[in-house]
Amino acid sequence: MDEALLRSLTPSMLGILVRRGADFAAAEDAVQDALIEAVRGWPADPPRDPKGWLVTVAWRKFLDATRADVARRRREDLVDEEPEPGPAPAVDDTLQLYFLCAHPSLTPASAVALTLRAVGGLTTRQIAQAYLVPEATMAQRISRAKRTVSGVRLDQPGDVGTVLRVLYLVFNEGYSGDVDLAAEAIRLTRQLTAAIDHPEVAGLLALMLLHHARRAARTAPDGSLVPLAEQDRGRWDTALIAEGVEILQTALARDRLGEFQAQAAVAALHADAPTAGETDWVQIVEWYDELARLTDSPVVRLNRAVAVGEADGPRAGLAALAALDGSLPRYVAVAAYLHERAGDLGEAARLYAEAAHQAPNFAERDHLTRQAARLNARRNR
Amino acid sequence: MAKYLLLKHYRGAPAPVNDVPMDKWTPEEISAHVQYMQDFADRLEKSGEFVDGQALAPEGTWVQYGGAGRPPVTDGPFAETKDLIAGWMVIDVDSYERAIELAGELSAAPGAGGRPIHEWLELRPFLAAPPTITE
Numbered sequence: 298m299d300e301a302l303l304r305s306l307t308p309s310m311l312g313i314l315v316r317r318g319a320d321f322a323a324a325e326d327a328v329q330d331a332l333i334e335a336v337r338g339w340p341a342d343p344p345r346d347p348k349g350w351l352v353t354v355a356w357r358k359f360l361d362a363t364r365a366d367v368a369r370r371r372r373e374d375l376v377d378e379e380p381e382p383g384p385a386p387a388v389d390d391t392l393q394l395y396f397l398c399a400h401p402s403l404t405p406a407s408a409v410a411l412t413l414r415a416v417g418g419l420t421t422r423q424i425a426q427a428y429l430v431p432e433a434t435m436a437q438r439i440s441r442a443k444r445t446v447s448g449v450r451l452d453q454p455g456d457v458g459t460v461l462r463v464l465y466l467v468f469n470e471g472y473s474g475d476v477d478l479a480a481e482a483i484r485l486t487r488q489l490t491a492a493i494d495h496p497e498v499a500g501l502l503a504l505m506l507l508h509h510a511r512r513a514a515r516t517a518p519d520g521s522l523v524p525l526a527e528q529d530r531g532r533w534d535t536a537l538i539a540e541g542v543e544i545l546q547t548a549l550a551r552d553r554l555g556e557f558q559a560q561a562a563v564a565a566l567h568a569d570a571p572t573a574g575e576t577d578w579v580q581i582v583e584w585y586d587e588l589a590r591l592t593d594s595p596v597v598r599l600n601r602a603v604a605v606g607e608a609d610g611p612r613a614g615l616a617a618l619a620a621l622d623g624s625l626p627r628y629v630a631v632a633a634y635l636h637e638r639a640g641d642l643g644e645a646a647r648l649y650a651e652a653a654h655q656a657p658n659f660a661e662r663d664h665l666t667r668q669a670a671r672l673n674a675r676r677n678r
Numbered sequence: 679m680a681k682y683l684l685l686k687h688y689r690g691a692p693a694p695v696n697d698v699p700m701d702k703w704t705p706e707e708i709s710a711h712v713q714y715m716q717d718f719a720d721r722l723e724k725s726g727e728f729v730d731g732q733a734l735a736p737e738g739t740w741v742q743y744g745g746a747g748r749p750p751v752t753d754g755p756f757a758e759t760k761d762l763i764a765g766w767m768v769i770d771v772d773s774y775e776r777a778i779e780l781a782g783e784l785s786a787a788p789g790a791g792g793r794p795i796h797e798w799l800e801l802r803p804f805l806a807a808p809p810t811i812t813e
Contacts, residue, residue, distance in 0.1 A: 519713060650701040654736055662733075667708050669701035 303332055304418035306348050308488075310355050311415055312390025319359050321397065322443040325415065327362060331355035391416070392492040396455035399463040400446050407442035408463045409470075414439050416488075417481055427476040460489065461501050461557060468505050479509055499548035500558030506541035507564035510534040522664040526573035538568045559588045578608035595625050603631055611638035629655060630665060637672065646672035681729060681770045681804035682777040684784060686797070688736050690761025695796030696789045703790050711795075714787040722769060722780070731767035738762070768804075777801055 307328060314324035331354040335347075344350035398412040413419045413427075425435035468482035486502045514528040523529075545561045562584045570576040585601035588594075598621055606614020614635045621628065633648035649669035656662035700708060722728035740753040767784070771777050781799045789795035 519709060520716070521709065521712075646701070650699075653701065657735070659733055663708060663712055666700050667705040670703050670708055671705050673702055674704050 302347060303335060306351055307332070307418035308394050308416045309348070309390045310351050312392075312394045313352055314355055314359055315397070316390060316393065317356065321447045321449070322440075323359060323362060324355075325443060327355045327359035330358040391488060395460045395489055395492070397446055397449060399460040400449055400455065401459060402445055402449075403442055405463070405466055407438055407445065408459075409466050410435060410438045411442040411446070412463050412485070413467065413481065417485055419476060419481070423476045427470070427478050457493065457495055457497065461497060464489070465501060465557075468508075479505070479512070483509060496548040496551045496553045497555040497557050499544050500555055500561050503541045503545035503548065504557050504561035504564055506537045506544070507561060507568050510537035510541065510568065516660070520660065521667070522660045524664075525567060530571070533568065538565075541565065542568070554587065554591070556588060556591045559584050559591060563588075576607070578604055582608050595622060599625055599628060599631060603634070606635045606638065611635045615639065626655075626657070627652070633665075633668065637668075642672050642676055646676065679770050679772060680774075680777075680806065681768055682781075683800075683802045683804065684767045684769065684781055685800035685802065686764040686766065687800065688762040688764045691798040691800065694785075694789075694798060696791070696793050697795075698790035700789075707788065707790060707792060710788050710792065715784070718784055718787075719767070727769050727771050727776075727780070729768035729770050731765065733765035734763055736762060736764070774803075777803075 310328050310331070311321075311324055314327060315321055319327065328351075331351050334354055335351060339347075394416055395412070398415050399408050403411065410424055410428075413424050414421065419427075421436050421439060422432050424439075425432040428435065464482050464486050467485070468479050470478045483502070483505050486498070486505060490498050490502050510533050511525075511528065513534070514530070514532040515523055517523055541561065542565050545558065545565055548558050549562070563581050566577050566581050566584070581604045582601065585597060585604050588597045589601060599618075602614050602617040602621065605617045615632070618628070618632060618635065623629075629648050630652035633645050633652055636642075636648060637645035646669050649665050649672065653662050653665035653669060656665055700711075703711075719728055719731060742751040744751045769777065769780060771780065778801065781801045785797050785799050786794040787797070789797075
């Protein structure tokens with residue numbers, strides 16, 4: 298049984314059923330029933346057209362369920378009156394499903410869960426494992442999300458930006474257990490790129506590929522963080538980098554800049570440098586200026602301060618930092634780094650320890666504590 | 679089998695023997711400490727005694743019902759003097775003696791100078807449902 302094939306067919310089956318007038322939750326149930334029949338029957342009797350088979354069975358399951366429901370008599374009549382639908386282009390269905398799963402009425406956590414379930418075809422258990430929550434919790438989250446969107450008609454496209462934010466959330470979640478969320482986000486974004494022609498979709502895909510290319514070098518064997526400047530560039534995935542850069546260049550050439558393209562441009566400049574010392578920080582600062590213009594995000598300005606520190610020296614970086622709100626996440630870590638580069642080791646060590654105290658995860662906390670320890674050890678020598 | 683909670687404290691526990699703050703250790707000493715705890719958890723996972731473990735951020739907030747139609751009341755970050763939990767591990771073991779043994783082992787994680795911290799760990803049994811059959 299080809300599980301990957303079934304997973305890849307799930308979103309378009311769902312999309313077709315919903316477009317034929319099925320309620321989202323009912324469509325999902327029908328698709329699940331059809332998949333179960335496929336798992337049972339295919340090994341002995343594989344169909345010539347798997348997708349056509351699945352759609353037919355799922356639609357029959359949906360009709361059976363609807364007809365069995367007496368309280369839905371009216372809807373049954375509606376379904377009966379409708380002419381037999383013709384074939385629909387698959388890409389379009391998948392795209393509609395992306396918009397539905399990222400619907401603005403959903404919370405980000407629900408949108409992410411529903412996207413992984415409906416578009417990604419992951420099981421509830423897999424999603425729960427990836428997010429380290431009990432399966433029952435995730436099942437509730439998904440069924441609430443399904444209820445929320447069950448009244449939404451799939452007849453007009455939604456906001457691409459919302460879809461991209463959901464996919465970026467999935468990518469940033471890291472991974473654990475048997476589902477690699479970063480790889481899953483890349484798979485889904487590739488699928489979206491095929492379904493929609495939009496420079497920001499390409500920008501997000503390029504950004505993910507460029508970040509993903511560095512993954513092997515980003516942690517040491519003991520799980521500790523390796524900062525960009527100290528990473529073994531020989532372990533970067535050059536094929537992914539080349540693909541990311543090419544996708545980005547094609548997108549940029551269309552002259553419709555957005556925040557994901559700009560972020561990917563920064564990532565591409567890092568990927569391009571043979572050594573950390575050869576990084577083109579001046580151009581990176583320029584991209585951060587573009588990003589600040591596009592998003593007005595304080596996090597962008599914090600990153601810009603780091604880039605300014607590299608391009609124009611730590612004092613300039615500290616000056617750029619002084620204009621920002623000190624309570625920003627990672628502000629103290631950036632201040633510590635710039636103070637160290639400026640030679641102020643005592644202050645840097647104190648700030649690293651403070652930053653470790655605020656760190657949002659294990660790896661970062663241990664990394665920052667090590668930085669403080671390293672400077673304290675050097676000062677006491 | 680009975681479940682026990684092992685609590686690590688940032689503050690509020692008696693001072694450990696090897697009482698040096700972590701940022702005064704060398705980076706190698708920190709790595710050794712982290713590795714020790716990881717190895718400990720891995721071993722318990724293999725023996726089937728590991729249930730779960732999580733680290734907690736040091737900052738917390740007290741929250742209280744604020745009355746009908748009002749937002750919850752908070753007191754802001756914990757005051758410095760309050761007890762503070764750094765993280766926890768849940769084990770599922772055959773006996774209280776085994777729980778004590780494991781807690782003692784975890785408390786021996788190396789710290790400054792590579793010597794065991796002798797950190798105090800709080801060991802709390804889980805309250806279980808009453809048994810279906812009582813003899």
